[in-house]
Amino acid sequence: MLLDVQRLEKQSRAFAVRLKELEEQAWTLAGEEFNLGSPKQLQAILFGKLGLPVLAKTPKGQPSTAESVLQELAADYELPRILLEHRSLAKLKSTYTDKLPKQVNPRTGRVHTSYHQAVTATGRLSSSDPNLQNIPVRTEEGRRIRQAFIAPPGHRLMAADYSQIELRIMAHLSGDEGLLAAFGAGEDIHRATAAEVFGVPPVEVTSDMRRSAKAINFGLIYGMTAFGLARQLDVDRTTAQQYIDRYFARYPGVKAFMARAREQAREQGYVETVFGRRLYIQDIKSANAARRQYAERTAINAPMQGTAADIIKRAMIEVDAWIQAEKQPVTMIMQVHDELVFEVAAEAVDSVRARIGAIMTAAAELRVPLEVDIGVGDNWDEAH
DNA sequence: AGGTTAAGCGCG
DNA sequence: AAAGCGCGCTTAACCT
DSSP states (O other): OOOOOOHHHHHHHHHHHHHHHHHHHHHHHHHHHHHTTHHHHIIIIHHHHHHOOOOOOOOOOOOOOOOHHHHHHHTSHHHHHHHEEEEHHHIIIIIITTTGGGGTTTTTBBOOOESSSSSSSSSOOOEEEEEEEOOSSSSSSHHHHTHHHHHHHTTEEEEEEESSHHHOOOOOHHOHHHHHHHTTTTOOOOHHHHHHHTTGGGGGGGGHHHHHHHHHHHHTTTTHHHHHHHHHTTTTTTHHHHHHHEEEEEEEEHHHHHHHHHHHHHHHSEOOOTTOOEEEOTTTTTSSSHHHHHHHHHHHHHHHHHHHHHHHHHHHHHHHHHHHHOSSSEEEEEESSEEEEEEEEGGGHHHOOOOHHHHHHTTOOOOOEEEEEEEEETTTTOOO
């Protein structure tokens, strides 16, 4: 992958300026100079000197300064707000804008990740040295880093990602009528879920209701409980439990699918992807309830994540076969779990886009259609 | 000096 | 008692 190193270095300098400002502000509020990155010093100031409440502990029993904790404290105190911005910018600078330029191969002028085929429990690839599967995208600051991933002269970057592939797989595996119908009709799935859970027509779904439904949908994929959903949505547990109950009442097939996944893991020791690949589940019979419940969540999630991994691998094989057979001016340069990134000769963009979309969409025949979003740009951010 | 662990956080 | 799945990387803190 080609990088605009100058752009990254310029961004690094901009981050450094802002980080220095934030550090000064933090020192003023703390009444002393300290290393913002030092957990020990930070704990002493926040929970000792300033007397802020300890809202959570780390697994080792230390007062936690995790983002979620600082978010809560930020409502009442200024220092946590400073720390949050400092944390996020320090992460972007140290991990990306400082490091990536150093990882450019002098022979090719590019960064070359290593993909690992046999690391993850679910069949996904992993990426390292550098990891190109966790390049920032969620914040504006982060997207500036993504903008440094560029196409060579005469080429464009094309990013093709599966839309809601795990939820579609859940629809397929569960056979739930409501979910199948929603995807079959091409509905906005989070809006459809919101309409069901909140009992209003789809057109009356508010952005807040849709946001909650999205959290419910994602939470289900991970086996989340009412406790976790309550924390995520900032509602009480009773309310969160009502959402979940209503969801399962409207989509009973999903409830049954999850029960089946637990049973199958317990009886056979494994669950399967749509294509029959087995995912062995440790601890499913553990006497320790926490470990067992963790195993149950894994048993629910693994078929979905694993099937998605199978599907994109099938797509990669098919796309590669097409590129080779037709000698297309395209290079498949990255995979990010549900997304493939290509360098495409500028003049071939339209035809390649259509063909890659068709191949990816046809990589599996499920009970719901697969949908692929494709974007094109001069950099990776634009291609989204 | 160099390795490991804990905490935290970037992504899907 | 825990409470949301799957990864890899960085820094601090601790260890040999």
